[in-house]
Amino acid sequence: MQEGKLDLTISRLGECRIPSPMPGTHFVDDEDHVLYDNNLRKIQEYLKASKTPPFFEKAGPRAKIYFDPAKLKCGIVTCGGLCPGLNDVIRAIVMSLFHHYGVQNIFGFPYGYEGLSCRHKHVPVELTLNSVARIHEQGGTILGSSRGPQDVSEMVDTLERMKIGILFTIGGDGTLRGGQAIAEEAGKRGLKIAVIGVPKTIDNDISYVQRSFGFETAVTEAGAAIVSAHTEAKGARNGIGLVKLMGRESGFIAAFAALAYNDVNYCLIPELPFTLKGFLEALEKRLDEKGHAVIVVGEGAGQDLMQKTQQLDASGNIRFGDIGSFLRDQINAHFKGLGKEINLKYIDPSYIIRSVPANAHDSAFCLLLGQNAVHAGMAGRTNMVVGDWGGAFTHVPIPMAVSKRKKIDPDGRLWNIVLASTGQPARM
Ligand SMILES: Nc1ncnc2c1ncn2[C@@H]1O[C@H](COP(=O)(O)OP(=O)(O)O)[C@@H](O)[C@H]1O
Numbered sequence: 093m094q095e096g097k098l099d100l101t102i103s104r105l106g107e108c109r110i111p112s113p114m115p116g117t118h119f120v121d122d123e124d125h126v127l128y129d130n131n132l133r134k135i136q137e138y139l140k141a142s143k144t145p146p147f148f149e150k151a152g153p154r155a156k157i158y159f160d161p162a163k164l165k166c167g168i169v170t171c172g173g174l175c176p177g178l179n180d181v182i183r184a185i186v187m188s189l190f191h192h193y194g195v196q197n198i199f200g201f202p203y204g205y206e207g208l209s210c211r212h213k214h215v216p217v218e219l220t221l222n223s224v225a226r227i228h229e230q231g232g233t234i235l236g237s238s239r240g241p242q243d244v245s246e247m248v249d250t251l252e253r254m255k256i257g258i259l260f261t262i263g264g265d266g267t268l269r270g271g272q273a274i275a276e277e278a279g280k281r282g283l284k285i286a287v288i289g290v291p292k293t294i295d296n297d298i299s300y301v302q303r304s305f306g307f308e309t310a311v312t313e314a315g316a317a318i319v320s321a322h323t324e325a326k327g328a329r330n331g332i333g334l335v336k337l338m339g340r341e342s343g344f345i346a347a348f349a350a351l352a353y354n355d356v357n358y359c360l361i362p363e364l365p366f367t368l369k370g371f372l373e374a375l376e377k378r379l380d381e382k383g384h385a386v387i388v389v390g391e392g393a394g395q396d397l398m399q400k401t402q403q404l405d406a407s408g409n410i411r412f413g414d415i416g417s418f419l420r421d422q423i424n425a426h427f428k429g430l431g432k433e434i435n436l437k438y439i440d441p442s443y444i445i446r447s448v449p450a451n452a453h454d455s456a457f458c459l460l461l462g463q464n465a466v467h468a469g470m471a472g473r474t475n476m477v478v479g480d481w482g483g484a485f486t487h488v489p490i491p492m493a494v495s496k497r498k499k500i501d502p503d504g505r506l507w508n509i510v511l512a513s514t515g516q517p518a519r520m
Pocket residue numbers: 171172173204205238239240241242244263264265266267268269270271273292293406407409
């Protein structure tokens with residue numbers, strides 16, 4: 093996307109046709125846009141230079157649709173790590189395709205992109221109003237998920253063979269990259285296949301998407317571990333509660349959990365390196381003053397302090413060293429060396445925070461994400477993910493969403509609020 097130019101870079105599959113409008117549907121005007129850089133000074137700079145500030149296209153139903161609902165076949169796939177709300181999104185897509193557009197042929201591909209590859213011999217499942225009616229009550233995904241690369245050409249062969257018109261890919265940055273590869277291969281073959289992403293990740297690390305579904309539920313679930321760590325820390329002389337939370341390269345879960353559950357004194361995130369010496373000194377000081385401490389550490393934090401594992405998971409993501417048990421051992425050894433008795437309790441809620449069903453707010457969010465994904469696909473958009481930006485749902489081109497990982501800015505407002513509310517020193 094070129095800055096300063098109203099260029100949505102969302103390829104349209106072809107000419108739209110006018111559908112019979114559905115009762116009660118509010119159509120979005122194609123000229124309705126959402127600014128993606130809403131910094132007032134920057135906007136003024138654009139306007140002074142007689143340039144248009146960069147926009148996202150607003151999501152929502154269009155007055156013209158591209159696909160004929162009577163002939164359309166759709167596919168849904170869920171990939172990567174589990175995340176609260178996956179079933180809500182599947183349900184929302186099926187319900188919206190049927191109720192808003194009358195689409196009846198909807199298939200779920202089992203176990204992520206494996207389900208699209210002929211070599212795994214997974215059989216696509218037909219998704220009906222009945223089969224999805226109550227799935228939002230369960231965590232996980234009824235379709236199953238997987239990591240690991242699949243041959244893009246083989247995946248497109250399957251879509252072509254099954255005559256799928258819209259593929260909904262529910263996943264994180266890896267899934268979006270896969271979706272982009274599928275959209276590009278389909279485009280090269282001249283196939284009319286739309287690929288629409290729905291942003292799933294508890295890490296909340298997708299660029300140009302303010303909030304991914306499942307993140308809020310994961311933060312809420314992390315609360316039980318923090319409350320328990322605090323209780324344990326307060327219940328012992330020189331008590332320390334140490335909680336490790338998921339968050340591979342972005343510390344949003346740790347930071348928001350620290351803000352939501354006010355008992356955290358140290359929040360360690362991947363974005364902000366710290367020294368063991370600085371951290372242990374700060375901890376020592378806190379124990380002297382208060383007699384207890386609660387530490388939350390994001391799984392990707394402090395990796396430079398440990399030996400690199402060199403291991404990758406099936407999708408090529410680095411397997412991190414276990415910062416939780418590393419810190420536990422270092423803290424115990426440090427205070428033992430000082431001859432000071434401490435009482436450290438280490439809690440790793442691990443998969444518990446992501447395998448639960450979505451909370452009410454995430455559930456409602458999933459419903460709207462799913463519906464907007466359907467509207468985008470029906471209108472013929474492709475190679476895009478539904479975003480959430482400035483209080484509006486948007487269309488974000490996948491290349492833009494995966495251009496960089498969204499991280500906490502250590503000099504930004506969020507991190508400064510975390511520092512202020514935990515009392516943690518800015519640098520350790
Ligand atoms: N460039 C790519 N082309 C094709 N498939 C990809 C690409 N990048 C990732 N994938 C696939 O997307 C799936 C999900 O990716 P992963 O990183 O595990 O999860 P997430 O989508 O949650 O980030 C995996 O099967 C992975 O192999």
